[in-house]
Amino acid sequence: MTTDxxxxxxxGGEPLAALRRRLRQRYERAATEAxxxxxxIERLTAVEHAALAALQGKSSRFAASxxxxxxxxxxxxxxxxxxxxxxxxLEQLDGCIVYRAVxxxxxxxxxxQLRDTCVHPALxxxxxxxxxxxLLKRLAGRNHATAAHFLEGAQAVLNRxxxxxxxxxxxxxxxxxxxxxxxxxxxxxxxxLAVLRSxxxxxxxxxxxxxxxxxxxxxxxxxxxxxxxxxxxxPALVLNLxxxxxxxxxxxxxxxxLLRSPPEFAVQGQTVFVCENPNLIAIAADHLGENxxxxxxxxxxxxxxxxTLLTQLAQAGATLRYHGDFxxxxxxxxNHVMREHGTQPWRFGAADYxxxxxxxxxxxxxxxxxxxxxxxxxxxxxxxxxxxxxxDEELVAELLIQxxxxxxx
Numbered sequence: 001m002t003t004d005x006x007x008x009x010x011x012g013g014e015p016l017a018a019l020r021r022r023l024r025q026r027y028e029r030a031a032t033e034a035x036x037x038x039x040x041i042e043r044l045t046a047v048e049h050a051a052l053a054a055l056q057g058k059s060s061r062f063a064a065s066x067x068x069x070x071x072x073x074x075x076x077x078x079x080x081x082x083x084x085x086x087x088x089x090l091e092q093l094d095g096c097i098v099y100r101a102v103x104x105x106x107x108x109x110x111x112x113q114l115r116d117t118c119v120h121p122a123l124x125x126x127x128x129x130x131x132x133x134x135l136l137k138r139l140a141g142r143n144h145a146t147a148a149h150f151l152e153g154a155q156a157v158l159n160r161x162x163x164x165x166x167x168x169x170x171x172x173x174x175x176x177x178x179x180x181x182x183x184x185x186x187x188x189x190x191x192x193l194a195v196l197r198s199x200x201x202x203x204x205x206x207x208x209x210x211x212x213x214x215x216x217x218x219x220x221x222x223x224x225x226x227x228x229x230x231x232x233x234x235p236a237l238v239l240n241l242x243x244x245x246x247x248x249x250x251x252x253x254x255x256x257x258l259l260r261s262p263p264e265f266a267v268q269g270q271t272v273f274v275c276e277n278p279n280l281i282a283i284a285a286d287h288l289g290e291n292x293x294x295x296x297x298x299x300x301x302x303x304x305x306x307x308t309l310l311t312q313l314a315q316a317g318a319t320l321r322y323h324g325d326f327x328x329x330x331x332x333x334x335n336h337v338m339r340e341h342g343t344q345p346w347r348f349g350a351a352d353y354x355x356x357x358x359x360x361x362x363x364x365x366x367x368x369x370x371x372x373x374x375x376x377x378x379x380x381x382x383x384x385x386x387x388x389x390x391x392d393e394e395l396v397a398e399l400l401i402q403x404x405x406x407x408x409x
Contacts, residue, residue: 007082011051012093019048024090027097036070055086110144111137117148120155122195132194139187154191157182163226165260171227184218196221219304223255229304231256236305237297239281240290242266248289250281255305258312268317272296273346273404274310276324276333277393284404293404298324301333310341321346323400326353326384326391327365331372338376347399350379356391365390 011020022041030036042065044052053060055073074085083089091097115133118124126132140147156175163171172182182189200221219229235252238244244253244263257263272294275281284292296313298306314320320343324330337343367388374380393400 006080007089007092010055010082011089015045015047016051019044019051020090020094023086024094024097027087027090038067038069040065040067111147114144114148114151118151118155120158120195122199123151123154123158123191126195126198135194136191139190150187150191153181153188154195157188157192158195161225161227165256166227167231168222168227168229193218193221196225200224219255220307223259223304223308226259228255228259231259234299234303234305236309237278237281237299238309239285239295240292241272241294241296242270248285248292250285253305253309255308258305258308262312265313265316265318267294267313270294270318272313272318272320273400274298274320274322274337274343275393275400276300276322276330279394280397280400283394283397284401287401288404291405294318295404296320298322298333298337300329302337307340310337310343314341320344323348323393325393326356327367328369328372328384330393331374331381331384335372335375345376347396347403348374348380349377350383352396353380353383353387353391356396357387357389360389360391360395363389365392 026036026039041052044064044066046062049062049064049066050060052058052066052068055076056069057072057076058066070086077083077086077089083092087097111133115124115127118127127136136147136150140150153176157171160166160171160175168182169179173179176182176188180186182192222229232254235254236258237250237252239250240247241251241253243266244251253263274296276298278297278299281295281297284295296306296309298310302310310320320337320341322334322337322343323346324333326348334345334348338345367384367390371381371385
């Protein structure tokens, strides 16, 4: 009988495959500096118990558990000339046993080395955080070579920023060889946006289901780096904005306009009124025309063009004042523009809401959706919860027009 046949009789075959896997796992989890010695193994079958009893010279009377003495088994195998040790026997039967701790350490070292190869400072800083290194691993499917490829692409793109009105598709084609390689959801785009978000201290969308908000936020991040995405989509509606619009007539400013040829806004020390709904711009133009104060419309949650415009106006020294619908989406928009652009409320407090209820028809539009807390007036949320009625911006247009008229005098 050959050695291989004897080993097969002792420990081989399909009936003992599960036992061999369990024994291999013991070696895989064992510390290299503390070899296996004695341990107990549970839930044995009759065949498994008989095999282990034979290896240790113990009684073949069945028991569901058994204490395993590795040194004793090693000695039996060597004396029989079957294998140098139990580990060697398991490797002969099913292949090499790898210490998991050593394997994990090697992988960790490999990922650290990959992170250390980053020469772009913002990307290197981002990857110092375990959560962001985890993001890279997920994007690459934990494949080191794929991750290295993504990092190389992200660094190439970041090295081109800031751009000046370059389209995202053109940037992707020039740096990555694929015009769609920076589209939403692509790995390199995700890494670049993470760097831009970190640099600007921007948080992802507070509502993971708000896809429109998240898409607009990503467009704004690209825009902050001078990269155009859907540059003609959702332009910013304005009225009487000094130097960029025909007096008395509403006009649109596209993201393309704002980034490729940034206007020189003559608004230092002036108040620019910001509203949520385009109808208010039309009403103001009809009533006041050239005599209306400068206005900007967010058109709901501001997209890239609106956010870029508000940022540029604030940087030019304008005082921004915001009014929107008295409903929960309007509160969220207000929180956003006040947090991101330093905007002040414009007739948008609890007293204004209660005054508007006095002229609102009953029953009006009920409040619906998830509630939110206005950052500028805690009493406003309390009043809205009590009254449970939404107030559209158009309802108070006459009051808002008074402020716009006074500002122009």
